Amino acid sequence: MTQTNTVLIVSDRPQLAALLARAVENVVACRCIEPSEPLPTALPAVAVVDVSRNAALARAWVARLHASRIATLQLTNKADAIGRAVSATRTLRADAPRTVVLATLFGLIDSRRTRERPVLGVATAARAESLARVADAMITRVFEAAGAGSVLTPAEADAGTEVILEAISECGIRTWLEAVERHDQQLYQHSLSVAGYAAAFGTGLGLPHADQMRLARAALLHDLGKARIPLAILNKPGRLTPAEMAVMQTHPAIGADLLRDQDGFDAQTLQVVRHHHEMLDGSGYPDGLAGAAIPDLVRLVTICDIHSALTERRPYRDRLPHRQAHALMLDMVPRLDADLLRAFERVVLHAIPDVAVA
Template sequence: MDKDAQIEPADRGTVVFVCDPHWEGHGRAIAGKLGAPIHLLSELRLDDLTDAEQVVVDADLRDMDSVGRLKHALDRVPAIRARTFLIDEGSGERLLRVQANALGATRHMVRKFALAELRREYSVTGRARRTAAAETALRADAGGASIAEAEHSLETLFEGMLSDATVSLQAVSQAAAGVLASVRAVGADAWLASVRRHHEGTFQHCLLVTGVAAGFAKGAGLGGGQAAALMNAALLHDVGKAVIPRHILDKPGKLTAEEFEAVKLHPGAGFDYLSKQGNVSALVLDAVRHHHEALDGSGYPDRLRGAEIGPLTRILTVCDIFAALVETRPYKEARTPREAINVLVDMSIGSKVDYAAVRTLGGSFGVPLPERFGDVVRGFTVTRPHG
């Protein structure tokens, strides 16, 4: 990525929730949405907080036993400088704020608004916008104008989902059509390379999926409604990630169980949000909800199998995986198109993805594959060592 493209705000870091049994239900609801570990105050151990960079406290500050436990725990981890306390509105609010401050609070949040505020704070929409110079550099690159317009659509979509606002799907369709026209003009490889030079993280992935889908549509000769549906699905497919914290989406290492459960919420969240817009086609909605399903039933969120997964969704799934493999991340090298297609071939042999979609995508990126799936399987069993 161009280092001058955008300056990210300080990393929000690892967040840990601490709550009373009295507020356990509310605390678990918020922690679950953010993929954060949660600890009951009555069972809190010092090592539960040693890796935390932020702590969110959801406790009854009128209860002196809770206050004493909190003071004992937080005094022993002075390195945690960000301490958010959830409080209730009302006549006792001032007293609660004073009590929280005595425990080292760096800020307060009204309990009923906390989830929305924390989601916005931790979302990828919290990233800094690119500078004017970086915007000019992007638009001067191959396909840059269409990339900038698609990025703007993503920003609008993510912000709309966070605030549960209505967005213009016509603008999304126009941006998607612009990407398809640009890829047809400059080629998929050049377009994807421009994305990698100017973007990182979640937005890089969303744009790459859209560009890969355009490459698929171009290679397959799709036109009219088919191409439009695929392009719209590609640009919309990860809108549900608006509610997943950036520190999870862009984590360099393996996700914890809690973090992976949070990530798995995004297809359903995106589907629910787009369903309320009223003008997204059923085929596109299906692809948004099911792009992480697998033919053998091992995917999510609905564990669909085989024929339950529609053609558009099968195509979007392979475009999504291909994009993830060729994207650049600080902790991994980007795969070449050939390497990415080889991974997808292995996945098709393992009954995860549709071979016909993989074959078409391979042809679109200069990686020809046998027409008959049986030839692929026979070649696999002959050329791969046993054991």
């Protein structure tokens, strides 16, 4: 049997299979089959097994794909299997949000591409755009859940973070920013941009993968509290009044409280969400922290946040070129960490020529 540049979905839920297939086809060719059908002669590169009505048949499919060395995502109702990785098989709950399923599936695709470059080859810009759509869907759901008081799941944040790390690793920060810029919602665009900067920063600093995840995840969620800020303030095209600014400045504490009320969000993420507007001289908010009281992870995200805000186009002003934005941030020392600012320039900005985005 030969292996093809495709994804195979084996499912007894045709509607879900069709939705997944439409999303996957933005990246790579996809085929759906019933569990009773045989494994195609032309083997896929990656497969999804979504067989909930027959546990024995589901196990048989996973074993068959494993024997053929096909990376597999299994959707299952078996509690003892959730999250377990067996060789190249990943598992998620059968009722996991579609954004989580897609992010995990794209992670398998990317891992496969890293090992076998000829398989699943896709143009870099198109790939970044596809990953940006997945991450945008995830962050949209998280913000909507926060605004509605629904449950926020760390699994969704982790899945979206993995997508961003993969995009930065594969496509680079410049291509990621170009892809994110094509999305309409400014709040989500900003969150994805800051997370991209954070992922590039962590990678450039040589942080271990777990620390890169922690940094990028915190950056992705840093503005979560804005889900509870009135849209009239959030989307105001001009300068905020003092009263409106006071409302806006409640978003860090709101976001931290939202995450604290959920299970599974670590203390470092909560610190970033609450303190990303703190300044080293104590002039920030909401708690007026200063100096050593502000953790390094917060300092890193603060730099990414400010740089992203300065270089984004807003209704009331044009964006700044990256070098001009960085010069303004250097003038903010000692409010910002000078050593980290120099590191940001060295490991991130060199990859973003101003001519590409100015």
